Amino acid sequence: MIVAEGKPVEKILEMVAPFKKVLIAGCRGCVTVCLTGGEKEVGILASQIRMARSKDGNPIEILEQTEERQCDAEYNAKFLENVEQVDAIVSLACGIGIQYLGEKYPATPIFPGVNTLMLGANIDVGKWEERCMACGDCVLDKTGGICPITRCSKSLLNGPCGGSQYGKCEVSTPAKEDIPCGWQLIYDRLSALGQLDKMKEIIPSKNWLRAKGPRTYVREDLTLDRS
Amino acid sequence: MTEANDKPEVTLKSGSALEKTYVSGQFVCTGEVGPPMESSFHHVELFGNAMKGRVDSINLTDNQTAMTRLSSWAAAVKLIQMGLEPNLQMVCRDRNRLAMQSDLLGAYALGVRNVLCLSGDHQSFGNHPGCKGVYDLDSIQLINMVKRLRDDGCFECGAECKNNPKFFIGCAENPFGDPFEFRAVRLEKKIEAGADFVQTQCILDMERFVLFMERVRERGLHKRIYISPGLMPVKSAKMARYMQHGVPGMLVSEDFCQRLEKAENGKIAALDLTVDYIKQCQQIEGVSGVHVMAVAWEEVVPLVVEKAGLLPRPFAPFADNPAPITDEIKAMWAKAKVDGYLARN
Ligand code: SF4
Ligand code: SF4
Numbered sequence: 263m264i265v266a267e268g269k270p271v272e273k274i275l276e277m278v279a280p281f282k283k284v285l286i287a288g289c290r291g292c293v294t295v296c297l298t299g300g301e302k303e304v305g306i307l308a309s310q311i312r313m314a315r316s317k318d319g320n321p322i323e324i325l326e327q328t329e330e331r332q333c334d335a336e337y338n339a340k341f342l343e344n345v346e347q348v349d350a351i352v353s354l355a356c357g358i359g360i361q362y363l364g365e366k367y368p369a370t371p372i373f374p375g376v377n378t379l380m381l382g383a384n385i386d387v388g389k390w391e392e393r394c395m396a397c398g399d400c401v402l403d404k405t406g407g408i409c410p411i412t413r414c415s416k417s418l419l420n421g422p423c424g425g426s427q428y429g430k431c432e433v434s435t436p437a438k439e440d441i442p443c444g445w446q447l448i449y450d451r452l453s454a455l456g457q458l459d460k461m462k463e464i465i466p467s468k469n470w471l472r473a474k475g476p477r478t479y480v481r482e483d484l485t486l487d488r489s
Numbered sequence: 490m491t492e493a494n495d496k497p498e499v500t501l502k503s504g505s506a507l508e509k510t511y512v513s514g515q516f517v518c519t520g521e522v523g524p525p526m527e528s529s530f531h532h533v534e535l536f537g538n539a540m541k542g543r544v545d546s547i548n549l550t551d552n553q554t555a556m557t558r559l560s561s562w563a564a565a566v567k568l569i570q571m572g573l574e575p576n577l578q579m580v581c582r583d584r585n586r587l588a589m590q591s592d593l594l595g596a597y598a599l600g601v602r603n604v605l606c607l608s609g610d611h612q613s614f615g616n617h618p619g620c621k622g623v624y625d626l627d628s629i630q631l632i633n634m635v636k637r638l639r640d641d642g643c644f645e646c647g648a649e650c651k652n653n654p655k656f657f658i659g660c661a662e663n664p665f666g667d668p669f670e671f672r673a674v675r676l677e678k679k680i681e682a683g684a685d686f687v688q689t690q691c692i693l694d695m696e697r698f699v700l701f702m703e704r705v706r707e708r709g710l711h712k713r714i715y716i717s718p719g720l721m722p723v724k725s726a727k728m729a730r731y732m733q734h735g736v737p738g739m740l741v742s743e744d745f746c747q748r749l750e751k752a753e754n755g756k757i758a759a760l761d762l763t764v765d766y767i768k769q770c771q772q773i774e775g776v777s778g779v780h781v782m783a784v785a786w787e788e789v790v791p792l793v794v795e796k797a798g799l800l801p802r803p804f805a806p807f808a809d810n811p812a813p814i815t816d817e818i819k820a821m822w823a824k825a826k827v828d829g830y831l832a833r834n
Contacts, residue, residue: 318516342724415611416582416622420629420678422671425657426631426736432737433611436604449668461671467630467645 263294263383264356265390266299266376268465271310273354277373278311280323286365286375287341288309288328290357296390299354301328307354307375332359338366344372398472403455404460407453411473413444420464421445499689502685503657505602506574506804507546510778511715512687516771518546518716519576519688520790522568524559527763533564534599535569536787539818543794546603548688551578555615557671562596569600572806573671576659577601580609585627586634589801593638597654603771605659605688606631606637611793629682636683658683660819665720665740669804680714687714688780692733694742702773711775711817718770719780722763722789726750756825757778757833760793767797788821792830 278284293299308324315322327346329337332355334479341363349370353360355377364372380392390434397411398416400421412416415433425432434441452458497805501508505586510517520540525532525543533549538781547568550793551561558811564576577596593604608628612620626645633657634645634688660679664672691697698718705711714720726749745762752758763781770776779799783790791814802808822828 363728415613416608416624416627417629418608418624420627421667421677422629422663422668422675423738424666426666427738428667430737433613434737443667445669449671462674462678464629464633466680467626467634470625486690 263295264297264358264378264382265382265481266293266302266356266378266412268298268307268354268376269374271307271314272377274304274307274373275314278352280348283320283323283325283348285325285327285334285341285344285348285351287351287353287355288326288332289332289353289359290328291333291355291359293355293376294328294385295358301326303354304328307352327420332356332363334355335362336368338363341367395473397468397470398457399469399475401465403464404463405448406455406457406460408444408448409453410444412450413447415440415444418445419468422449434472491733493807502606502644503602505546505605505657506737506806507576508657508685509804510545510802513614513803515803516799517567517715517717518794518802519548519778519780520794521548521780521784522564522787523550523553523784524554524561524564527559528559530559530567533559534571535815535817536790537568537573538812538815539788539791540824541571541573542805542807542809543791543800543802545778545805546574546576548576548578548605548780548782549579549622550610552583552615553610555582555610555612555617557616562592562599563600565596565601566599574603574806575601575642576603576605578605578607579630579631580607581624581631582615582622583627584610584611585623585666585676589626589631589636590634590644593654593656594650595633596720597656598652600658602655603659604635604656604782605661606635606684607661609812619632628660629678632658632679632682634683640683659686659688660684661690662687663738664692664698665694666738669697669701670704672701673708673710674713676705677708680710684714686777687716688782689716689718690738691782692770693723693729695766696742697740699750699771699773702775706775711777715777716779717780718776720770720784720793721761721782721784722768722786722793723749724759725755726752726787732795735746739774754826757830760789760796760830764797767793767799783808788818789825789827790820791818792827795831830831 271454286308288304304326308326327344329340331337345367352373352374360374381394382390382392385391392412414421415431426443428429429446431441431443516599522536543588549561549564565577612622638653639655646652662676729746729749767779
């Protein structure tokens, strides 16, 4: 899923400072699952902003609405009634949702209430880890199902580099961030699968054009013939 | 040694002094200079001069430890102007394949003949930790790009390169990194990619290096690539201890640390240890030379090289007439109390 973290309230207060009536828009997709931008978080943020603003003697009116997905035009249409009443929107969806909702209502300024972090998995309570960077040319078949682009700090295709030791990446600091060496993980997995020979193959240079936007994806079989 | 000289003439890939020395079968000795963090060649000239006639080729590190430094190719050209032979280090962290190939063309046109291909330390270690790490290629892909430029006369994209650069291609390998069993295999990948010589991560744990060389010989790699272990005089016991625990990918043996700790004069002991390790390396089957990497202590290279009996150098520029040691270097020796080193038994 797409993992996001909430922005500090102070930052959001700065963004909405000029406005008197604001909509906070949540999303029931990934950001609900990672407990950052669902109905509950919309409610919490709304109260925080209301409180802060009344304390400053500058009250603000806040509307709250959460829909199924903000990366979907159909659901975004449902925000219409509320959007028409406000000066600005704060979206708690991922970067895609924020932009897509903004595109739907171009006359209303929209602000990010979250920092979109990664495509990751919830590996433990309150802990997420990145697993994919959407590079556009998946090499998991060569690397035992573990992504070198994401899990190696240098995205090396022929690792591990000389900094790998005791299973840790060279950027890992026990005090701060404990980062496993992605290539050690690949080695261990291939070893367990009896496929270590794969590590002997040189993986050629990558076509990063596939990994770099703006990317579009068209499926002729699904597009509507509008002629 | 003489045996190698009797061999029929081989076609050299680059014609560099470094290549000639390796090919001749004579024991290679290379040095290293870290370009400074300022717009001045003083440092490069000072240490280049100190190594003049005493090493076959001098590595110029490329933004070492991810700190912004004077460019390695500019420092390499400075050495050429001084009549010395540079070994241009190139890391994948700071440049994409366009920039790397363009630097390779320029460096070769200016006379650079050796290049050492590396991944590079992660940018987060350096003085611009928030910069964007490039890693368009990894070190193995870089090696292959330099080889294709040389042997196939084509750029990475496959298009023809006229007046293509013909480098002697180096790589690094770390016998102390994990997984240990894979390290020799990874060296083999570098050979397949096109590496002609390897300079290893510095050896501060001889036992592990000996084990690594066993793995290398099992695979017959020493017959396919020239191997120079990296040897680093370590200034103090404290630094050795730090490297033992604080530097990722490094192993420092207890013996190494203790020899420095127990010594009366730590600096002399550091030089002795390096000389001792050089001599041990000379006994290891498959080792073709040594790379003396006196990081931030370049001035002691002449001492170590002479003490280890590696002079005169067979093919090095100015081999029969090494540059006199300058007063500035002598003052540095005196300050570290190593000035009487060569006179000691
Ligand atoms: S190789 Fe690319 S697509 Fe596959 S998991 Fe990694 S980043 Fe994602
Ligand atoms: S230590 Fe491992 S994960 Fe870290 S950069 Fe090197 S190969 Fe990649």
